């Protein structure tokens with residue numbers, strides 16, 4: 001089996017070892033999946049995503065993205081993914097377009113490809129009219145959409161999003177979900193965290209559930225129903241799992 005994302009024995013503590021945020025986590029994702037990462041508040045989702053994207057170093061363990069060891073070859077591995085963080089704090093003095101060009105410069109995206117990729121995304125998220133305005137004047141949702149577009153300028157193999165639907169209006173949220181599906185249909189991989197279980201149930205091809213830093217389930221919705229021997233909604237099964 002070929003995996004595009006592989007986390008091996010990842011552990012992470014905060015506060016000089018007092019808080020065990022991620023506890024010996026193992027996770028693999030094959031290409032072409034839409035992987036939904038679920039778990040209660042404080043379960044370790046953001047910490048795992050920050051480790052997966054090289055923002056935080058794990059105490060122990062290995063991260064492999066597209067076959068590249070993130071800890072040994074960070075720059076090479078970081079080219080493989082686009083990342084949408086759970087905060088939308090971006091340079092307030094830059095215009096939206098300056099920010100997108102800055103990101104495209106970092107990833108060395110040629111002008112021709114920028115011209116191909118950026119305008120359709122601006123149109124999709126209705127940002128064309130604001131693209132020359134300073135980011136400081138944007139609403140939370142507009143910043144979020146700009147970050148989504150920025151994460152795709154280099155057309156990465158892996159798209160990692162932390163709580164991406166928060167603050168998006170219904171149309172933008174719909175467009176984002178469609179974009180995720182189109183992306184996976186091209187054989188690429190989407191990994192995102194969410195608390196919106198209806199979205200996860202409809203959109204994800206694989207689910208991962210984390211509780212107190214441990215992965216307590218990975219598989220399809222069907223696998224979850226089989227494991228629990230119950231034909232219930234994801235919401236009901238999820239609550240049963242995390243309460244037990």
Ligand SMILES: Nc1ncnc2c1ncn2[C@@H]1O[C@H](COP(=O)(O)OP(=O)(O)OP(=O)(O)O)[C@@H](O)[C@H]1O
Nearest residue numbers: 014015019021039040041042043044045046047048
């Ligand atoms: N910088 C930090 N310093 C100390 N503890 C932290 C820090 N960041 C996270 N934690 C703790 O680590 C644990 C995991 O947090 P994390 O943010 O990864 O969870 P999460 O699943 O993303 O939660 P949420 O759904 O609320 O966003 C929690 O107990 C949290 O309080």
